[in-house]
Amino acid sequence: MKPLLALCLLLIPISVGGQGRTAILDQQVTFDINAGHLEDMATQIRQQTQSTCYYIPEIFDTLSISLKGKMKIRDAFEKIFPKSSHIYVNADPNGNIYITHNQELSMTIGQKGNYTSKGRPRKAPAGKGKYPTAPPGEVAPATKSFVDFDENKLFTVGTVNNNLGYATIIGYVRHRNTGEGVGHASIYISDIPGAKAMADSYGYFTITLPKGRHTLMISCVGLSDARRQIDLRGNGQLNVLMHEFVTSLRTVTVGGGKTNNINSPSMSVNRMDIKTIRQIPALLGEVDVLRAVQTLPGVTAASEGTTGLNVRGGNVDQNLVLLDGATVYNPSHFFGFFSGFNSDLIKDAELYKASIPVRYGSRLSSVLEVLTREGNNQRFAGSGGIGPLSAHLTLEGPIGRKTTLLVGGRTTYADWTLKLLPDQYQDSHANFYDVNLKLSSELDEKNNIYVSLYNSGDRFKLNGDTLYRYGNINGVLKWRHLFNNKLYGNFSAGADNYQFAMSSTALKLNAFRYKFDVSQFHANADLVYTPNNQHRIEMGFSSLYYKLHPGSLEPLDSSLALEDKQDAEQALESALYISDQYTINDKWSVEAGLRYSMFNYLGPHVQYNYPPGLEKTEANLLDSTTYGTGKLIKTYHGPEPRVSLRYKLGDNSSLKVAYNRTRQYIHLLTNTTVVSPTDTWKLSDKYIQPQTADQVSLGLYKNLHDDMYEVSVEGYYKRLQHALTYKNGAVLLLNHHIETDVANAVGKAYGVEFLLKKSGKLNGWISYTYSRTLLRMDDPQVADKINGGQYYPADYDKPHVLNVIANYRFSHRAAVSLTSFYSTGRPITLPVARYYYQGSYRVYYEDRNQYRIPDYFRTDLSVNLEGNHKIKKLGTSSWTLGVYNLFARRNAYSVYFVSENGKTNGYKLSIFGTAIPFVTYNFKF
Numbered sequence: 001m002k003p004l005l006a007l008c009l010l011l012i013p014i015s016v017g018g019q020g021r022t023a024i025l026d027q028q029v030t031f032d033i034n035a036g037h038l039e040d041m042a043t044q045i046r047q048q049t050q051s052t053c054y055y056i057p058e059i060f061d062t063l064s065i066s067l068k069g070k071m072k073i074r075d076a077f078e079k080i081f082p083k084s085s086h087i088y089v090n091a092d093p094n095g096n097i098y099i100t101h102n103q104e105l106s107m108t109i110g111q112k113g114n115y116t117s118k119g120r121p122r123k124a125p126a127g128k129g130k131y132p133t134a135p136p137g138e139v140a141p142a143t144k145s146f147v148d149f150d151e152n153k154l155f156t157v158g159t160v161n162n163n164l165g166y167a168t169i170i171g172y173v174r175h176r177n178t179g180e181g182v183g184h185a186s187i188y189i190s191d192i193p194g195a196k197a198m199a200d201s202y203g204y205f206t207i208t209l210p211k212g213r214h215t216l217m218i219s220c221v222g223l224s225d226a227r228r229q230i231d232l233r234g235n236g237q238l239n240v241l242m243h244e245f246v247t248s249l250r251t252v253t254v255g256g257g258k259t260n261n262i263n264s265p266s267m268s269v270n271r272m273d274i275k276t277i278r279q280i281p282a283l284l285g286e287v288d289v290l291r292a293v294q295t296l297p298g299v300t301a302a303s304e305g306t307t308g309l310n311v312r313g314g315n316v317d318q319n320l321v322l323l324d325g326a327t328v329y330n331p332s333h334f335f336g337f338f339s340g341f342n343s344d345l346i347k348d349a350e351l352y353k354a355s356i357p358v359r360y361g362s363r364l365s366s367v368l369e370v371l372t373r374e375g376n377n378q379r380f381a382g383s384g385g386i387g388p389l390s391a392h393l394t395l396e397g398p399i400g401r402k403t404t405l406l407v408g409g410r411t412t413y414a415d416w417t418l419k420l421l422p423d424q425y426q427d428s429h430a431n432f433y434d435v436n437l438k439l440s441s442e443l444d445e446k447n448n449i450y451v452s453l454y455n456s457g458d459r460f461k462l463n464g465d466t467l468y469r470y471g472n473i474n475g476v477l478k479w480r481h482l483f484n485n486k487l488y489g490n491f492s493a494g495a496d497n498y499q500f501a502m503s504s505t506a507l508k509l510n511a512f513r514y515k516f517d518v519s520q521f522h523a524n525a526d527l528v529y530t531p532n533n534q535h536r537i538e539m540g541f542s543s544l545y546y547k548l549h550p551g552s553l554e555p556l557d558s559s560l561a562l563e564d565k566q567d568a569e570q571a572l573e574s575a576l577y578i579s580d581q582y583t584i585n586d587k588w589s590v591e592a593g594l595r596y597s598m599f600n601y602l603g604p605h606v607q608y609n610y611p612p613g614l615e616k617t618e619a620n621l622l623d624s625t626t627y628g629t630g631k632l633i634k635t636y637h638g639p640e641p642r643v644s645l646r647y648k649l650g651d652n653s654s655l656k657v658a659y660n661r662t663r664q665y666i667h668l669l670t671n672t673t674v675v676s677p678t679d680t681w682k683l684s685d686k687y688i689q690p691q692t693a694d695q696v697s698l699g700l701y702k703n704l705h706d707d708m709y710e711v712s713v714e715g716y717y718k719r720l721q722h723a724l725t726y727k728n729g730a731v732l733l734l735n736h737h738i739e740t741d742v743a744n745a746v747g748k749a750y751g752v753e754f755l756l757k758k759s760g761k762l763n764g765w766i767s768y769t770y771s772r773t774l775l776r777m778d779d780p781q782v783a784d785k786i787n788g789g790q791y792y793p794a795d796y797d798k799p800h801v802l803n804v805i806a807n808y809r810f811s812h813r814a815a816v817s818l819t820s821f822y823s824t825g826r827p828i829t830l831p832v833a834r835y836y837y838q839g840s841y842r843v844y845y846e847d848r849n850q851y852r853i854p855d856y857f858r859t860d861l862s863v864n865l866e867g868n869h870k871i872k873k874l875g876t877s878s879w880t881l882g883v884y885n886l887f888a889r890r891n892a893y894s895v896y897f898v899s900e901n902g903k904t905n906g907y908k909l910s911i912f913g914t915a916i917p918f919v920t921y922n923f924k925f
Contacts (some may be wrong), residue, residue, distance in 0.1 A: 024049065024051050024073065024091045024095045024097065025072065025073050025074040025089070025091055025097070026072055026073070026074060027049055027072065027073055028070050028071065028072060029044065029045055029048050029049065029070070029071070029072075029073055029076065030044075030048065030069070030070045031044055031067035031068060031069065031070075031071070031076060032044070032067075032068055033065050033066060033067045033068070034066055034068070035064050035065075035066055036064070036065050036066070037060070037063065037064070037065060038053075038055065038057075038060045038063055038065060038099075039057070040065065041053075041065055041067065041076070041080075042055075045073060045097070049073075049095070050095070051091075051095045051096060051097055052096050052097070053096075053097045053098075053099060054096065054097070054098050054099070055098070055099035055100070057812065060099075063080075065080050067079065067080070073097070074089070077089045077099075087099065087100070088100045150226075150228065150241075151226065151227045151228070151229070153229065154229050154230070154231055155228055155229065155230045155231070155238060156230075156231045156233060157169055157230050157231065157232050157233065157234070157236035157237070157238050158211075158232060158233040158234025158235055158236035159233060159234050159236075160233050160234075164211065165210075165211060166208050166209065166210055166211065166532075167208070167209065167211050167232050167233070167234050167235050167236070168206060168207070168208045168235050168485040168486060169206070169207050169208075169209065169216075169230070169232065169235075169236060169237070169238050169485075170204070170205070170206045170236075170237050170238075170482070170485050171204075171205060171237050171238040171239045171240060172199075172202070172203045172204055172205075172239050172240070173185040173187070173199045173203040173205060173218060173220070173239075173240045173242060174203055174239065174240070174241055174242070175223070175241070175242060175244075176241040176242060176243045176244070177243075177244065177376075177378065178373075178375075178376040178377065178378060178381075179374075179376065179377035179378050179404075180203075180347075180373055180374045180375070180376070180377070181199070181201070181202040181203025181204070181374060182199060182203045182220050182223065182242055183199060183200065183201040183202065183203060183347065183348065183371070184198060184199060184200075184201070184220065184260070184271065184348075185198070185199040185203065185205070185218055185219065185220040185223075185242070186198055186199075186217075186218070186219050186220065186260065187199065187205050187207055187216060187217070187218050188216075188217055189209065189214050189215065189216060189217065190217060192209065192210070192214075193585075193586050194533050194534060194583055194585075194586065195207065195209055195533055196263070196533065196583075197530075197533065198260070198264075200528075201347075201371055202374075202448075202480070204488070206485060206486065206530045207533060208530075208532050208533050209232055210232075211232050211233060211234070212231070212232060213229070213230070213231055213232075214229075214230050214232060215227060215228070215229050215230075216228040216229075216230055216238075218240050218242065220242060221273070221759075222244075222273060222275055223242040223243065223244065224242065224243045224244070226240055226241075226242050226243075228240060235485050261701050261703070261710060261712065262648070262652060262653065262654045262701055262702075262703060263589075263646075263648075263654070264589075264646070265355075265581060265589040265590055265591040265644045265645065265646040265656065266355040266591060266644055266658075267354055267355050267644055267646075267656040267657075267658050267697055267699045267714065268298070268352070268353035268354035268355060268658070268697055268699070268714060268716075269350065269351070269352055269353070269355060270293075270296045270350070270351045270353070271348060271349070271350045271351075272289075272292055272293065272296075272348060272349050272350075272351075273347070273348040274343060274346050274347065274348060276292070277289055277292040277343065277346070277349070278343065279763075279764075279805075279807045279815075279817050279864075280292050280295065280805060280817065280819060281817050281818075281819055281860035281861060281862035281882050281884065286338050286387060286389060286390065286920075287343035288338060288339045288343075289339050289341045289343065289346060289349050289370060290309065290331060290332070290339040290341070290368075291339065292349075293309065293349060293351055293368065294309065295765075295767065295803045295805055295819070295821075296351065296755075296767060296803075297714070297753035297754065297755050297767035297768065297769045297801075297803075298311060298312050298353055298714075298716075298751065298753045298769050298771065299311050299351070299353075300769075300796065300798050300801055300823060308332075308336065309366070309368070310796040310798075311351075311353055311365040311366040312353055312354075312365055312366070312695070312716060312718060312749055312751065312771065313365070313718055313720075313747070313749025313750075313751070313771060313772075313773035313794070313796075313797075314364055314365025314366065314693075314749070315365075315668065315794075315796065316668065316796075317363075317664075317666075317667065317668030317670075317681075318363050318364040318365035318366070318664060318691075318693075319363055319365055319366045319367070319368060320360060320362055320363035320366070320367045320368070321368050321370070322367065322368065322369045322370065323341065323370050323372070323452075323454055323474065324370075324371060324372055324438070324450075324452040324454075324476055324478075325452070325476045325478065325492055325494065325524070326452065326454060326474035326475070326476045326494055326496050327474070327496045327520065327522075328340065328454070328472055328474060328496070328498075329472065329496070329498035329518055329681070330470060330472060330498055330500075331472075333412075333432040333434070333456070333458055334389070334412070334414065334430060334432055334458070334460075338389075338432075340434055340456045340472065341370055341434075342392055342394070342408050342409070342410050342434060342436055344383050344384070344385075344392055344394040344408050345372045345373060345394055345406060345408045345436050345438075346370060346371070346372060346373070347371045347372060347373045347374075348371055349368060349369070349370045349371070350368070350369045350371075351366060351367070351368050351369075352366055352367040352368075352369075353365075353366050354644075354658045354660060354695055354697040354714075354716065355591065355642065355644040355658045355660065355697075356642060356660055356662065357538070357579070357593070357642075358538070358577040358578070358579045358593035358594065358595040358640070358642055359524075359526055359538060359540060359542075359577055359595075361542070361573075361575050361595055361597055361640065361662070361663065362544065362573065362663075362664060362665065362666070363662065363664050364662045364663075364664045364691055364692075364693040364720070365662075365693070372406065372436060372438055372452065373396075373406060373438075374404060374406065374438070374440045374450075375396040375397070375404035375405060375406030375438060375440060376396045376397055376398075376404070376406075377397075377398050377404040377440075378398070379397060379398070380395075380396070380397030380398075381395075381396055381397060381924070381925065382394060382395045382396070382924070382925050383922070383923065383924040383925075384922070384923055385920055385921060385922035385923065386920065386921045387918065387919075387920040387921075388918050388919070388920070389412055389413070389414045390410050390411060390412040390413070390414070390432075391410070391411060391413075392408065392409065392410040392411075393408065393409060394406070394407070394408035394409075395407055395408070399439075402441055402442045402443065403439060403440065403441040403442075404439070404440045404441075405437075405438075405439060406436070406437070406438040406439075406440075407435075407436065407437045407438075408435070408436050409433065409434065409435045409436070410432075410433060410434050411431070411432075411433045412430070412431050412432050412433070413431070414430050414431060414432075415428075415429055415430065415431070428460070428461060428462045429459075429460060429461055430458075430459070430460035430461075431458075431459055431460070432456070432457065432458040432459070433456065433457055434454070434455065434456035434457075435453075435454070435455045435456075436452075436453070436454050437451075437452070437453040437454075438450065438451065438452050438453075439451040445482070446481060446482040446483075447479070447480070447481055447482075448479075448480040449477075449478070449479055449480075450476075450477075450478040450479075450480070451475075451476070451477055451478075452474075452475070452476045452478075453474070453475050454472065454473070454474040454475075455471070455472065455473050455474075456471050456472045457469070457470075457471035458470050458471060465504060465506045466502055466503070466504045466506075467502065467503050467504070468500075468501075468502045468678075469500070469501045469502070470498070470499065470500040470501070471498070471499060472496075472497065472498050473495075473496075473497040474494065474495070474496045474497070475494050475495055476492055476493075476494035477492065477493055477494060478490060478491070478492040479491045479492070486529060486530050486531055487527065487528070487529045487530075488527075488528055489525065489526060489527045489528070489540075490524075490525075490526045491524070491525050491526075492522075492523070492524045493521075493522070493523045493524075494521075494522055495519070495520070495521050495522075496519065496520050496521075496522070497517065497518070497519045497520075498517065498518045498519075499515065499516070499517035499518075500515060500516055500517070500678065501513060501514065501515035502514050502515075502678070503556065505556060505557075508557065508558065508559065509559060509560050510559060510560065510561050511555065511556035511557055511559040511561065512553055512554065512555055512556060512559060512561040513553070513554050513556055514551065514552070514553050514733070514734075515549075515551070515552060516548075516549055516550055516551040516552070516680050517548070517549050518546075518547075518548050518681050519546075519547040519548070520544055520545060520546050520547070521544070521545045521547075522542065522543065522544045522545075523542070523543050524540065524541070524542045524543075525540045525541055525542075526538065526539075526540040527539050527540050533583065534582060534583045534584075535580055535581070535582055535583075536580070536581040537578070537579070537580045537581075538577070538578070538579045538580075538581075538593070539577065539578040539579075540576075540577060541574070541575065541576045541577070542574070542575050542577075543572070543573075543574045543575075544572070544573040544574070545570070545571075545572050545573075546569070546570060546571045546572075546573070546666065546683060547568065547569075547570050548568065548569040548570070548681060548682075548683060549566075549568050550566040550567075550568075550569060550680055550681075550682065551565075551566050551680060551733060551734050552564065552565040552566065553565070553734060564734050566734060566736060567604075567605055567606055567736075568604075568605075569601075569605065569682075569683045569685075570602045570603075570605075570683075571599060571600060571601045571602055571665070571683050571684075572599070572600045572602065573597065573598070573599050573600075573665055574597070574598050574600075575595055575596060575597040575598070576595070576596050577593060577594065577595040577596070578593060578594060579591060579592065579593025579594070579642070580592060580593070586648065587647055587648045588645075588646070588647055588648075589645075589646045590643070590644070590645045590646070591643065591644045592642070592643040592644075593641075593642050593643070594639060594640070594641050594642075595639070595640040595641075595642070596637070596638070596639050596640070597637065597638065597640060597663055597665075598635065598636070598637035599635065599636045599637065599665040599684060599690060600632055600634075600635050601632075601633045601634040601635070601683060601684065601685050601686070602627075602630055602631065602632060602633060603627030603628050603629055603630060603631035603632075603633060604626075604627060604628055604629045604631075605626075605627050605633060606624050606625070606626050606627075607624060607625045607626075607627065607633060607685070607686055608621055608623075608624045608737060608739070609621075609622045609623050609624060609625060610622060613781070614781065615781045615782055615783055616687065616737075616739050616740050616781065617740050618737055618740055621737070633685065633686060634684075634685060634686045636663075636665065636684060636689070636690050638663060638692075639661070640660070640661045640662060640663055641659070641660070641661055642658075642659070642660035642661070643658065643659055643660075644656060644657070644658035644659075645657050645658070652702060652703040652704070652707075653700070653701060653702040653703070654700075654701050655698075655699070655700055655701075656697075656698070656699045656700075656701065657696075657697065657698050657699075658695075658696070658697045658698075658699075659694070659695065659696050659697075660694075660695055661692065661693065661694050661695075662692070662693050662695075663690050663691070663692050664690060664691040664692075664693075665683065665684045665690045666681055666682070666683055666684070667681065667682045667683075667684070667688065667691070667724050668680075668681055668682075669681065669682050669732045669738070669742075670732070678733070680732065680733065682738060685739075687739040688724065688738075688739060688742065689722040689744065690722060691720065691721070691722050691723055691724065692720070692721045692722060693718055693719065693720050693721070694718070694719045695716060695717070695718040695719075696716065696717050696718075697714060697715070697716040698714070698715050698716075699712060699713065699714035699715070700712065700713045700714075707759070708758060708759050708760055709756065709757065709758055709759075710755070710756070710757040710758075711755070711756055711757075712753075712754070712755045713752065713753070713754055713755075714752070714753045715750075715751070715752045715753075716749075716750065716751060716753075717748070717749075717750045718748065718749040718750065719746075719747075719748055720745075720746060720747035720748065720749070720775075721746055722744050722745075723744070723745045723746065723747045723775060724742055724744070724745070725742065725743055725744075725745040725775060725777055725786065726741060726742055726743070727741050727742070727743055727782065727784070727786075728784065728786070729741075730742065743777055743779040743782045744777075744778065744779045745775045745776060745777045745778060745779070745786075746775070746776050746778050747773065747774060747775040747776070747794070748772075748773075748774055748791075749771065749772065749773040749774075750771070750772055751769060751770050751771025751772065752769070752770050752771075753767070753768070753769045753771075754766075754767065754768045754769075755767050761808065761809055762806070762807070762808050763806075763807050764804070764805040764806040764807050764817075765803075765805050766802075766803070766804050766805075767801075767802070767803045768800075768801070768802045768803075769800075769801045769802075770799060770800060771797075771798070771799065771801075772793075772797060772799055773793065773794040773796065773797045774791040774792065774793060774794065774797070775791065775792060775793075775794050776789065776790065776791045776792070777789060786848050787847045787848055787850075788847075792847065792848050792849050792850070793827040793849045794827070794849070795826065795827060795849065796826060797826065797827055797849070798823045798824045798825075798826055799824045800822070800823065800824045801822070801823040801824070802820075802821070802822045802823070803819070803820070803821050803822075804818075804819065804820045804821075805817075805819050806818045806819070812866070813865060813866040813867075814863070814864070814865055814866070815863070815864045816861070816862070816863050816864075817860075817861070817862045817863075817864070817882075818859070818860070818861050819859065819860045820857075820858070820859045820860075821856070821857065821858050821859075822855065822856065822857045823855065823856045824852065824855055824856075825852040825853035825854050825855050825856060825892070826852065826853060827849035827850070827851065827852055828849065828851050828852065828853055828895055829845050829846060829847070829848050829849055829850070829851070830845065830846050830850070830851045830906075831843045831844065831845050831846075831897055831904050832844060832845065832846045834899075834903075834904055843897075843899075843904060853892045853894075853895050853908070854891075854892050854908070856891050856892075857889055857891070858885050858887075858889060858891060859885070859886045859887055860882065860883065860884050860885065860886060861882055861883050861886050862880055862881065862882030862883075863880070863881050863882060864878060864879070864880050865878060865879045865880075865881070866878045876923070876924050876925075877921065877922065877923040877924070878921075878922050878923075879919065879920070879921055879922075880918075880919070880920040880921075880922065881917075881918070881919045881920075882917070882918055882919075883915050883916065883917050883918075884912065884915070884916040884917075884918060885912050885913075885914065885915050885916055886915055887915070888913070888914045888915040889913075890908075890910040890913035890914075891910060891912070891913075892908040892909065892910060893909050893910055893911040893912075894908075894909045895907070895908055895909070896909060
């Protein structure tokens with residue numbers, strides 16, 4: 001039997017049959033079914049009448065049917081579907097039968113389209129009871145998972161003038177069920193070379209075509225392909241609704257839009273939608289965006305369980321993490337084991353490792369852009385879940401006619417897990433929360449307003465001693481304006497804040513509170529101009545004001561602790577940019593851009609002075625200079641060119657090369673290899689220069705078997721300048737002379753990345769990365785250089801990383817996921833001798849990072865079970881069961897050394913040294 005097709009239309013509660021009955025429903029059929037399924041009934045109808053039934057199979061997978069004897073098809077359906085079930089059976093003039101739930105199908109001809117100008121379903125006309133649609137005509141191909149009646153209508157775009165020349169179509173691609181924009185959908189005409197466009201993250205697209213009749217194809221991974229027949233008479237608007245892809249398990253159908261890796265000139269860009277992220281087994285059942293990104297080639301984490309990213313040889317601070325345009329300085333919870341992003345609200349995440357768009361700056365290695373959904377503008381809905389550590393709830397729906405609300409939150413009850421630790425940790429406590437709110441308002445045809453707010457907080461202490469608190473507060477206001485068919489702009493302003501505090505009251509005489517915070521205020525104007533299908537020009541500017549309080553210590557109560565406070569820092573970073581994505585011909589495409597950034601380090605500030613040519617030490621300190629508020633202390637500026645070139649080797653393969661330069665004016669000060677809440681930030685100043693990186697990348701991409709397989713190989717070489725490294729014995733907290741404990745270094749990072757992705761019933765990917773990251777302290781003023789001034793591995797250098805992600809769907813309700821991870825152990829510095837000096841024993845350490853901890857290996861398993869698909873249900877639910885660290889491998893989180901009985905002994909600390917089962921319950925309504 002052909003794959004069964006799904007229908008998604010409007011909810012109209014009327015009786016079986018209704019308007020649209022045809023002779024096929026009155027035909028007699030002999031049924032012989034005993035405790036069978038709807039598929040059995042559809043098969044007997046097709047065998048005897050040549051009529052095909054279309055329906056969503058998983059809606060009826062729990063339905064048991066018993067029919068015996070000869071009867072009309074209409075009477076048979078009325079027997080198994082009473083009126084109270086809200087099941088509707090209709091037929092078209094071609095004899096096809098459509099079975100829908102909660103949605104009546106009408107076959108009226110010659111009515112208006114059923115979508116508003118923004119692509120949202122139009123409300124039913126008053127007093128008519130149902131919404132008319134055009135007749136289906138030719139049935140959709142069997143590889144599709146729905147019948148879209150708009151595919152057989154002819155849409156007139158523009159007004160009548162003449163049939164000569166070209167015209168531009170603009171519009172939105174939206175999800176049929178929620179009305180949300182479908183980002184990165186492909187729009188193209190197969191028989192016109194170069195007639196291609198891609199929707200932005202909001203689903204907006206523009207394409208220029210010759211006037212006349214065309215068939216427009218729209219595709220996106222995870223959604224069923226759409227087709228629109230148009231009569232293009234002039235500039236105009238066309239909106240498209242796309243349907244969820246639901247495939248029969250008897251066949252495997254690959255969603256469209258998978259050739260962007262071949263056609264786009266951009267390289268080293270990985271996009272993961274939330275469906276893909278949820279398939280990856282997560283720590284204790286918590287779906288985690290950042291941990292999912294770590295499975296991509298070229299991306300690693302310094303230690304198990306941490307969410308910090310090391311991308312192509314970059315430190316964790318060299319990644320710009322954006323949430324709807326807001327910079328999140330610490331996107332983690334629970335000691336860094338979980339990301340701070342609620343997966344229920346996330347639309348997708350996009351990672352740029354090379355070909356970084358010129359609109360982004362401020363970081364060296366990568367940009368991770370996390371986008372939240374716009375919310376369901378069709379109806380009120382909600383989702384949530386309960387897991388071993390936390391619970392989450394999301395609500396969304398329309399507010400009035402033009403505004404949509406999306407709000408979600410998470411909280412934890414993790415203290416019980418700490419009780420499982422050894423006795424010395426029994427008095428430990430930990431909790432976290434995060435809250436997101438987003439308002440999306442459509443003011444009119446050309447103006448949209450978006451408000452995004454994010455707040456997170458963590459509070460924990462170990463063994464009742466030191467209390468740690470940290471959190472983020474972010475807010476962004478965005479205005480989106482369409483100037484005309486070829487030009488639109490996004491204008492935004494916002495504020496970001498990250499703050500940390502720790503306090504200790506165990507010893508009253510030394511009770512203290514230490515804290516620091518980072519604040520920034522930003523404004524951006526981004527314009528996109530598309531004069532034709534060959535050019536896509538982006539231009540704009542950004543301004544970013546930093547305000548840092550590097551650290552302060554204050555006594556608590558009657559403590560004798562001495563108060564200490566570092567001076568605040570402030571700076572202004574500004575940038576202008578322009579780029580053009582130019583399709584030269586069907587084989588050649590280039591994207592070239594230039595970003596010019598400027599950094600101004602500002603007062604008030606006290607700047608210490610040292611003799612020129614000598615090493616900066618406190619002993620060499622000469623005097624200081626005091627700068628007033630707003631006074632310019634130091635300026636850095638320079639160009640950041642970025643270019644990528646694509647050459648198509650064939651329809652399913654391409655070769656790409658890219659170069660980009662990046663600059664970073666803010667630096668993370670840390671003495672750990674993982675993301676820690678005690679890490680502080682430092683701005684470039686008179687002595688600490690901005691870090692710069694130049695990267696060259698080369699890649700080969702190929703799709704196989706109708707895009708079911710994606711294969712790519714990328715090689716890169718990155719040169720680092722002014723990388724920040726630390727002298728031996730450096731003090732980072734409350735250091736008023738930090739320039740005396742840090743030094744400049746040069747670095748090089750290079751590697752090769754392999755990726756194999758598969759779609760279908762068995763899906764997933766295999767990624768392997770060989771990479772090296774080496775640093776060398778080259779500061780001529782430093783006498784005692786690290787490792788004698790030779791290259792040494794960076795703390796996060798891992799030559800070999802292999803990830804295997806596999807998902808298999810047994811049925812519409814059951815799926816299993818298995819993931820395996822292997823990586824070389826990270827570098828460490830070992831103590832090799834013990835000696836007596838000035839009345840005490842000292843430890844002598846080997847050269848920095850010359851040894852490694854044991855290699856890392858872990859396998860996770862999870863099973864996802866969806867609830868039944870009964871007709872009468874208020875919502876849907878699912879269970880996720882799994883095991884983290886299936887083989888109970890005791891991987892080293894860190895290695896530490898303790899002096900015991902006159903000897904220095906080393907120990908390996910394993911955080912997750914056993915198999916950890918978990919179960920999570922999720923629901924939607």
